[in-house]
Amino acid sequence: MTRMEARRAARAAKESFAVIASRAVGEIFITFGVLMLLFVVYQLVWTNVQAGMEVDEAKSRITEDWAKGGSDAPKAFEAGEGFAILHIPKLDVAVPVAEGIDKEKVLDKGLVGHYAEGALKTAMPADKEGNFAVAGHRNTHGEPFRYINQLKPGDPIVVETRDTYYVYxxxxxxxxxxxxxxxxxxxxxxxxxxxxxxxxxxxxTCTPEFTSTYRMIVWGKMVEERPRAEGEPKALTG
Incomplete structure (x- = not known):
């Protein structure tokens, strides 16, 4: 092989390595992009699908428990136990309320959680005075509170328990x-x-959307306490 041929062969080898390296880097970026896309789809779509199934199951458990009878007499609920259904008619929201605000046991299942522990312990709807405080996701995992910023003074918020509708x-x-x-x-x-x-x-709930930097707070005042035996309140029937 002449020197000229040897140089050409060396150059071709270098070019081939560069092409191979470039292709490998490109494939890595493509793979990374696909993984990121799958993660986004999981967060924005699949967590909502999963939460929807969890919410349906929780509603079934609550209504089955109510059908067994009993009363709204004060009792201690287990962490993660559903005990009420929160209705926000304007937003077409009807979501179970569970005890506690544990992320895994409650919030990530698409449920709304009642602040019920330690310094964060708040009242129950049946209490004659106090503040019934709940938390819910604004984005992903069912996002029950995504649009609570659209609520206006006077809009109804209803808490349904075994015996009673509490209208705020x-x-x-x-x-x-x-x-x-x-x-x-x-x-x-x-x-x-x-x-x-x-x-x-x-x-x-968290704010701005898709972050947990701050909290958005919505308050309401009870205006009606209606036995379930008397049927749904006007706030739910329109």
Whole structure:
């Protein structure tokens, strides 16, 4: 082989290596892109599908339990146990309420969680005074609270229990506050505009969308307590 041929062969070998390396890097980026796309699809689509099935099962368990009889007499619910259904007619939301705000046991299943532990313990709807506070996802995992920012004063929020419908009217909203601001859960919540003891509801969720940097808070005040035996309240029948 002449020197000229040897140089050409060496150049061809180098070019081949560069082509191979370039192709390998390209394939890595394509694979990474596909994985990222699958992750996004999982987060935005599949978690909602899974949550939808969990919500349907939880509703069935709650209604079956109610059908067995009993009463709304005070009792201690187990963490993750569903005990009510939250209706937000304007948003076409009807989601089970479970005890506690555990991410895995409650929120990631598409349920709404009742603040029920330690310093975050809040009232139940049947209590004659206090603030029934709940949390729910705004995005993914069923996203029951995605559009609560669209609620306006006077919009109904209904909590359905074994014996009773508790009807609240949306009163005010705090668009953004740090997660550390637990004063929004107080019996008379700070920032709500309420000035005296009453029967209140607080909805909390993450904001801005697709982040957990801050919390959005929606408050309501009870305006009706209706036995289920008398049928659905006007807030649900339209």
């Amino acid at each position: 009217e949306m009163a005010s909203i705090l668009p953004q506050t740090p997660p550390s601001n637990i004063s929004v859960l107080k019996p008379i919540p700070d920032g709500s505009g309420f000035k005296e003891p009453g029967r209140y509801i607080t909805l909390t």
